[in-house]
Amino acid sequence: MKMTIKEIAKLAGVSQATVSKIINNYDDVGAKTKERVLGIMEEYGYRPSYAAQSLVKKVTKVVGVIYAGKINANFNHPFFVDVMSMFKKTMGAEGYDLLFFSNEKFHKNNENYLARCQHYNVDGCIIIGGDEVEPSVYELDQSEIPCIGIDLPLSGKHSGYIMTDNAKISALAVEHFYLLGERNIAFIGGKKTSNISSERLHGFREVMKTYGLPVNEEWIKHGDFFEESGFGAMKELLEQENCPEAVFAASDLMAMGAVRAIKQSGRKIEDFAVIGCDDITASRYIDPPLTTVKQDKDKIGKMAAYVLKDMINNQIEQTSVRVEPELIIRESCSEKKRQIR
């Protein structure tokens, strides 16, 4: 049976106020009274109602989680799964629970994120990168509610974002290709409207320029960060008369798709060099083990939690952090080819 504060009070022979004070650690309660009430609360398994509490208090100890963009996209993307896992753990250590907003009905009713946050009175929220900044995200970004974007640049006064240094990601990949002697380099990115994708593409162009390498516009492809799109992009690349031998894909999943396309086309995978991005768990086990630019998912998740908590508790303003990527060399940029040359 679910107990209320009133019943506990009656049982203990005190007023609601006294019980409430005990719950909230006020110091004007006698020691013996406190002990007795605590005993009763324990005995009946009493828990204060979240609804009643959050109605009167400001704080809910709940943060909202929003997967922006296409319905449910990214919920099962390995990169975001890992980031969220660490975020959840870090927030959990501070007693926060996570409310994942569903957005199916949501889109139908044309509701907005801000309204939902207000409805639940969340203390803050985290928005997982969509492919573009929707008006609804912008509205939330500009609101009073503390928000952290993951792979999504938020600019509001009470917002911030965490993401890897995207230009550097491309730099690391291209540099590796360059040192390996690769000159014909293709780029498979995410949606054109995606911020991180365009940062990576921009970084790609910059570093190519630095190395004096020409950028073939035919070799710039756009996917959606998932496997299938990498497969499709690579297939198109392979159909071209002059086909690149080096491919940098902006996600490991797309890189895996590219590898699959190469294999399926009947060509030898050893004749290609492919670099992915993210360093998802699977990338070490696939064939060939994927050379990739690692994103520090644990750090991203942790930083998101730290910054968000700081905003909630200390009213910190606009904080954003860029985390360093790292090149992980495995075997998808075969040396054989170059040895033959």
Add this chain to the structure above:
Amino acid sequence: MKMTIKEIAKLAGVSQATVSKIINNYDDVGAKTKERVLGIMEEYGYRPSYAAQSLVKKVTKVVGVIYAGKINANFNHPFFVDVMSMFKKTMGAEGYDLLFFSNEKFHKNNENYLARCQHYNVDGCIIIGGDEVEPSVYELDQSEIPCIGIDLPLSGKHSGYIMTDNAKISALAVEHFYLLGERNIAFIGGKKTSNISSERLHGFREVMKTYGLPVNEEWIKHGDFFEESGFGAMKELLEQENCPEAVFAASDLMAMGAVRAIKQSGRKIEDFAVIGCDDITASRYIDPPLTTVKQDKDKIGKMAAYVLKDMINNQIEQTSVRVEPELIIRESCSEKKRQIR
């Protein structure tokens, strides 16, 4: 600015009651009044407060998500990620949001799941399989709150569970080995206390008996469903004088670990036959592509949502469903070996 029902009422020149009735689609409100109030609500972006609503109503349209067992374990296990993804989508279509309980602080304070569910007044909850049935899970199971266990057998009056037919999983794997001529078959399961693991082990023993195959107790190993544990188990297997050539691992991740151990030991992977379980996305891309017993993750997620909704809305009692596994043949049970023999 966050509006309250009182302010909307004042703005519209009506009472709170009328506004509330409009929100809840009562039919005793005049057409023009309704329209006017709706307009004002729209204009000011008014959303009723969840706290106030759930305080007085019974329904919250929120379901709790609990990862039982070790802190945060399973949150990022590919199998559960896929199941949850579909569960979230299906519940979302009905307007439910998902509250993921953190359990870090939780364990410290020795709080229990039931208390948390009551605190948030969730309509129901889903419990993701832990390695054992903790007292706290049992308590929730036996409560009035509708609960669905995923890979966790719940027995309460208002509970149910969804899981694959575990005995059949083992049967499919062993049958495949048998037809391939394998006779020395090892089993790598999850924790001994894990229900699904023991069901699979039991099924394994049964089917081995059916085929007249002896079960070597030295070849029964226990991991934790993650990669590292499969690696460790296989390593132990390889160190034995008489080492099995066929290995059925109760998860793809452990199968991947086993493959890694075999490779690392210097033996040829072609000399071994390994079958995994789950059919996670990665299993098709690894080297060698993994033969596995597929669990229908989409169906599991969907069924969990359907049954839970049914329990919430129609007070259905104890419903459990077993879903059929399916053998997916890829290349980790090489034919070469047998051709040589």
Add this chain to the structure above:
DNA sequence: CGTATTTACGAAATCGATTTCGTAAAAAGT
């Protein structure tokens, strides 16, 4: 021992909704 402080507690307002029940006005019936 009388006065001044503390200490320990409760009455009541409040948070933002829902819902019951009563009633004035409008519509329908005869």
Add this chain to the structure above:
DNA sequence: ACTTTTTACGAAATCGATTTCGTAAATACG
């Protein structure tokens, strides 16, 4: 035109907490 029914709306109680402010009793002070 008068009664009956329907329609449209509001007053007030309620949900389960928190918090302010007031006060009686206990303790300290001189």
